[in-house]
Amino acid sequence: MSADTVPPGPLWALMYHSVADPTDDPYRVTVSPGRLERQLRWLRRRGLTGVSMDELLRARAAGRGAGLVGLTFDDGYADFVESAVPLLHRFGFTATVFVLPGRLGGTNEWDGLGPRKPLLTEDGVRAAADAGMEIGSHGLCHTDLTAADDEVLARDTAHSRALLRDLTGHEVAGYCYPYGTVDARAIEAVRAAGYAYACAISPGPLTGVLALPRIHVGEQDTGARLQLKRRLHRWRREPVPAADYAAYAAHMAAVAGSGAGAP
Numbered sequence: 001m002s003a004d005t006v007p008p009g010p011l012w013a014l015m016y017h018s019v020a021d022p023t024d025d026p027y028r029v030t031v032s033p034g035r036l037e038r039q040l041r042w043l044r045r046r047g048l049t050g051v052s053m054d055e056l057l058r059a060r061a062a063g064r065g066a067g068l069v070g071l072t073f074d075d076g077y078a079d080f081v082e083s084a085v086p087l088l089h090r091f092g093f094t095a096t097v098f099v100l101p102g103r104l105g106g107t108n109e110w111d112g113l114g115p116r117k118p119l120l121t122e123d124g125v126r127a128a129a130d131a132g133m134e135i136g137s138h139g140l141c142h143t144d145l146t147a148a149d150d151e152v153l154a155r156d157t158a159h160s161r162a163l164l165r166d167l168t169g170h171e172v173a174g175y176c177y178p179y180g181t182v183d184a185r186a187i188e189a190v191r192a193a194g195y196a197y198a199c200a201i202s203p204g205p206l207t208g209v210l211a212l213p214r215i216h217v218g219e220q221d222t223g224a225r226l227q228l229k230r231r232l233h234r235w236r237r238e239p240v241p242a243a244d245y246a247a248y249a250a251h252m253a254a255v256a257g258s259g260a261g262a263p
Contacts, residue, residue, distance in 0.1 A: 011070070018030045108142075181200075201213065207240060
């Protein structure tokens with residue numbers, strides 16, 4: 001694939017977390033179901049379609065995807081299945097949910113200020129997959145990889161992927177860096193663990209298929225704010241190298257050819 005076949009403009013992916021009542025939300029990462037519905041409707045009215053990161057990357061590798069927006073939900077909250085999935089289905093969208101296989105059925109203990117929210121159980125992860133959503137890893141227990149030693153780094157990336165693959169019966173292509181923090185060492189660990197892509201927030205010069213930029217979305221993001229964020233995204237984030245899309249497609253084709261991760 002040449003640079004000429006990549007859709008114009010940067011890859012655009014939105015980062016969500018919990019979909020619930022945002023009243024008690026010191027970290028401002030909760031979006032109410034009503035706000036999410038209005039945000040998804042805003043995308044639809046502009047001819048945009050929300051898709052999983054896998055679908056977005058495959059489309060861009062094929063020279064398509066100019067009207068696609070990656071939708072991601074970090075941390076694997078139980079409310080993803082309860083509140084987000086019905087809305088995604090209503091608009092014909094899909095998404096990627098990044099879950100923590102070391103905390104299934106637990107709560108968000110890493111958020112010191114709370115509030116405590118339930119995370120997906122094993123059955124919840126399967127339900128999300130059965131609903132057509134992509135399952136990715138957010139590590140085992142939400143550990144900052146840039147502060148982890150070599151043993152923790154390897155276990156967090158490779159073991160979390162193996163657990164999710166066994167749970168869902170499908171290949172796990174994507175990883176999401178906890179807290180959005182990433183460095184060259186973390187990227188190499190993700191690569192060694194066999195992931196085909198990874199999401200960050202603003203990886204700067206590290207931007208690539210293993211450090212994809214995303215836009216945080218919160219309760220205050222009206223259509224006007226989303227439009228502004230979309231415009232600023234072009235200037236604030238580095239473009240993903242065109243060759244990385246081709247590398248992603250080749251990686252996934254090789255996985256499909258080997259039969260790995262098949263149900």
